[in-house]
Amino acid sequence: MSVRSTAAATAASIARFGIQRVLHRRGGSIPGIIALRLDPGILREMAPLFAASVVVTGTNGKTTTTNLLADCLAADGTCVITNRAGNNMEAGIAGAILEDRRRARAARGASGPAAIGCFECDELYTARVLPKLKPTYLVLLNLFRDQLDRYGEIDHTQDVIAGALASSPATTLIYNADDPLCAAIARRVENPTIAFGFAATAAGDEEPDKVSDSRFCAVCNAPLTYEYVLYGQLGSYRCPTCGWQRPDLAFAVTSVETTEDGQRFTLEARDAARAGFPCTAHIAYHGLYMVYNAMAALTAATLMGADGARFQQTLDRYQPARGRMQKLTVKGRKLLVNLAKNPVGFDRIIQIIQATEARACAFYINDKDADGHDISWIYDVDFERLARMRGLTVYAGGTRAEDLQVRLKYAGVPSTVVRSAEEAINRAASAGIGAADTLYIVGNYTATLELCDELDRLPAGETPQGVRTHAAADALCADDAAWARWSLVGRGTIAPLYRELAARPLTICHLYPQELNLYGDTGNVAILAARCAWRGIPVRVTTLNRGEAADLSGVDIAVIGGGADRDQLAVQHELMRHREAVDRYLNHDKGAMLAICGGYQLLGRHYFLGDEKIEGLGVIGIETRRADNPTDRLIGNVAVRADIVDADILGFENHGGRTYLDADEAPLGTSVVAGTGNNGTDGYEGIVHHGLVGTYFHGPVLSKNPALADWLIAWALRRRGIEKPLEALTDTEEAGARRAFEKKLPHRA
Ligand code: GLN
Numbered sequence: 001m002s003v004r005s006t007a008a009a010t011a012a013s014i015a016r017f018g019i020q021r022v023l024h025r026r027g028g029s030i031p032g033i034i035a036l037r038l039d040p041g042i043l044r045e046m047a048p049l050f051a052a053s054v055v056v057t058g059t060n061g062k063t064t065t066t067n068l069l070a071d072c073l074a075a076d077g078t079c080v081i082t083n084r085a086g087n088n089m090e091a092g093i094a095g096a097i098l099e100d101r102r103r104a105r106a107a108r109g110a111s112g113p114a115a116i117g118c119f120e121c122d123e124l125y126t127a128r129v130l131p132k133l134k135p136t137y138l139v140l141l142n143l144f145r146d147q148l149d150r151y152g153e154i155d156h157t158q159d160v161i162a163g164a165l166a167s168s169p170a171t172t173l174i175y176n177a178d179d180p181l182c183a184a185i186a187r188r189v190e191n192p193t194i195a196f197g198f199a200a201t202a203a204g205d206e207e208p209d210k211v212s213d214s215r216f217c218a219v220c221n222a223p224l225t226y227e228y229v230l231y232g233q234l235g236s237y238r239c240p241t242c243g244w245q246r247p248d249l250a251f252a253v254t255s256v257e258t259t260e261d262g263q264r265f266t267l268e269a270r271d272a273a274r275a276g277f278p279c280t281a282h283i284a285y286h287g288l289y290m291v292y293n294a295m296a297a298l299t300a301a302t303l304m305g306a307d308g309a310r311f312q313q314t315l316d317r318y319q320p321a322r323g324r325m326q327k328l329t330v331k332g333r334k335l336l337v338n339l340a341k342n343p344v345g346f347d348r349i350i351q352i353i354q355a356t357e358a359r360a361c362a363f364y365i366n367d368k369d370a371d372g373h374d375i376s377w378i379y380d381v382d383f384e385r386l387a388r389m390r391g392l393t394v395y396a397g398g399t400r401a402e403d404l405q406v407r408l409k410y411a412g413v414p415s416t417v418v419r420s421a422e423e424a425i426n427r428a429a430s431a432g433i434g435a436a437d438t439l440y441i442v443g444n445y446t447a448t449l450e451l452c453d454e455l456d457r458l459p460a461g462e463t464p465q466g467v468r469t470h471a472a473a474d475a476l477c478a479d480d481a482a483w484a485r486w487s488l489v490g491r492g493t494i495a496p497l498y499r500e501l502a503a504r505p506l507t508i509c510h511l512y513p514q515e516l517n518l519y520g521d522t523g524n525v526a527i528l529a530a531r532c533a534w535r536g537i538p539v540r541v542t543t544l545n546r547g548e549a550a551d552l553s554g555v556d557i558a559v560i561g562g563g564a565d566r567d568q569l570a571v572q573h574e575l576m577r578h579r580e581a582v583d584r585y586l587n588h589d590k591g592a593m594l595a596i597c598g599g600y601q602l603l604g605r606h607y608f609l610g611d612e613k614i615e616g617l618g619v620i621g622i623e624t625r626r627a628d629n630p631t632d633r634l635i636g637n638v639a640v641r642a643d644i645v646d647a648d649i650l651g652f653e654n655h656g657g658r659t660y661l662d663a664d665e666a667p668l669g670t671s672v673v674a675g676t677g678n679n680g681t682d683g684y685e686g687i688v689h690h691g692l693v694g695t696y697f698h699g700p701v702l703s704k705n706p707a708l709a710d711w712l713i714a715w716a717l718r719r720r721g722i723e724k725p726l727e728a729l730t731d732t733e734e735a736g737a738r739r740a741f742e743k744k745l746p747h748r749a
Helices: 003-022 030-038 042-049 062-074 092-106 127-133 155-167 182-187 288-303 308-317 344-354 401-410 421-430 444-459 481-488 496-501 523-533 565-577 579-588 598-603 706-719 733-741
Strands: 049-056 079-082 113-118 137-140 172-176 195-196 225-231 234-238 251-259 262-269 279-283 326-330 332-340 358-366 394-399 438-443 504-509 539-544 557-560 594-595 608-609 610-617 622-628 634-642 647-656 656-663 667-673 687-689 693-695
Touching: 003 042, 003 092, 030 092, 042 049, 042 127, 049 062, 049 127, 049 288, 049 706, 062 079, 062 113, 062 288, 079 092, 092 113, 092 127, 113 127, 127 155, 127 288, 137 155, 137 182, 137 288, 155 182, 155 344, 172 182, 172 288, 182 195, 195 234, 195 288, 225 288, 225 332, 225 344, 225 579, 225 610, 251 288, 262 288, 279 288, 279 308, 288 308, 288 344, 288 444, 288 656, 332 421, 332 444, 344 438, 358 401, 394 401, 394 421, 401 523, 401 733, 421 438, 421 444, 438 444, 481 634, 496 667, 504 523, 523 539, 523 557, 523 594, 523 706, 557 598, 557 706, 565 598, 594 706, 598 622, 598 634, 598 656, 598 693, 622 733, 693 706
Parallel strands: 049 113, 049 137, 079 113, 137 172, 172 195, 195 251, 332 438, 358 394, 358 438, 504 539, 504 557, 557 594, 594 693, 608 622
Antiparallel strands: 225 234, 251 262, 262 279, 326 332, 608 610, 622 656, 634 647, 634 667, 687 693
């Protein structure tokens, strides 16, 4: 190593010694950060320590896959250097190598280095790590919407990973071909590639998730069709327009069987002569995503020369990292603690909660820096699946407990706010959840870290102290009548005032729910429907999908959500065909409409994206332009003052486009109190145009602004001849979420 690198390594060692021995804390990334400050090229200097190295990236499963892979590789005594603790940025990887560099040097044989490097890497940090480490393999697990306030849009993450691979042309990409977003990267890079995935024989009858992050062909942007879907956008897909399809699998899981304590699966290699294959193994965890993790780890381990005969031994010995499907006993209660930080991850654990007929679960959502400040995505989680379970007790915790409680309320799942894991354990005990029942504790990133720390401090065996529950929510869960009260559409009784709507209920039409639904925008539809149903207003929800004729004549409230630039492009041709229908609905019939972000932009004349231009419907007087640099986005919490409702409108924005209103249009937000709004310069946010509310607010916007939901409902009712003011709803949870959110806003004017 150079003098500079040696000095950086020494400084990192001193820092680690100080933190661990003197302060008795875990080192975290600090030693690596110090080393990088002193020598930004230290990773490049250390790369020759390895005979081979592998980097694991992707949205979900990085830690589990990396740890399994490291265990597999080390099973025959090979020296494996890894960042097991999950510090997955450049500093975490550099720190892990620095800490273990002596071991790597000691493993050197006469023919050169013998150690193997095995590192988990954050998706965006592949751009920093790959050009320096030049790993033998990059394992790409999946790409789902996650922390979009940090990543922008998924296209950007794809660009970063493809760029990283281009900077290390000899790296072989081992990728999940079931994910069209990963396959699209494999298609565009020149690196050697190896595909893994699920064969048709292993695909069961999975209920598809609400959200899919890839619906369009990576080659021609036409809609993809699926032979089968595993979850999210994972499955066997094909583009009927240009023929692009899931690449052939070099390694495929050909069968999966659920056992009482996990899953048995068979992994086959296309290369029939490969030793150790087909390989049948058992993993002591439920959930198909665990099979994906195991498949990725076993595939990479095989390619790196690990002995297939040892796989089962590795899986049996596998100890999950903290908070990754971790089974614990605390205060005499069985707990299963799991990290879930995005809709797809949450949906997986919800499926397990359903499948195991759990009786209690506690969800914790934090919005700290490492989590992302935007939590709108909780509306993309299919919590509605839990509403179908009777007798389930649910707790909501974390720094955004109140928002979570509102989300659960609109899913038909009453919950109680808790401030800690211990409070959930105690409350579950006093709500009659037995010691034999598993309490699921699920949190996003920092929430899980905090929960694990808290649970470490609690005793294993003590009987919990009962506490009195202040809200009736615990009891509500077991009571059928209570469920009916929370139920959404069509099950309540019609209030006398709205009897004339019985023949034709108030109709909410959701435009392109599949394509334009970012940051939980679909939640707006559920919120409108619920607020009607709770008042005894007969209501129904319809959808307008691709390929369908737009008849908006029977519609009372139209809703269109946001979308990534790519999704907007894909929907735009469709929407243009309905230009006249939308124009008539808005400008002639003066129908109520809510248009969010990408949907709002599409109603204007144009959306300019550098050299490209998306033609809009031109039914309202706005123009949108993306900043010259596509990563220059307006992201963060927003509050605006508005004329049409009394309270400030609160929400979250994340957009590259800047929108400007024509002089004769009126903004929704007349002055921006915090955040940026339409364009960050004129102090306006959104638009009010007859019955249309167009806005950049996600959240979803109506979750925190029930007055805005009621403005739309009242507008729609007036068009149906009902002028009487709407009956007030209690909105206690919403008020709690607003209070909690307001504290987060930067200093308010
Ligand atoms: N793609 C659009 C933009 O970035 C809209 C984004 C969104 O709907 N959140 O401006």
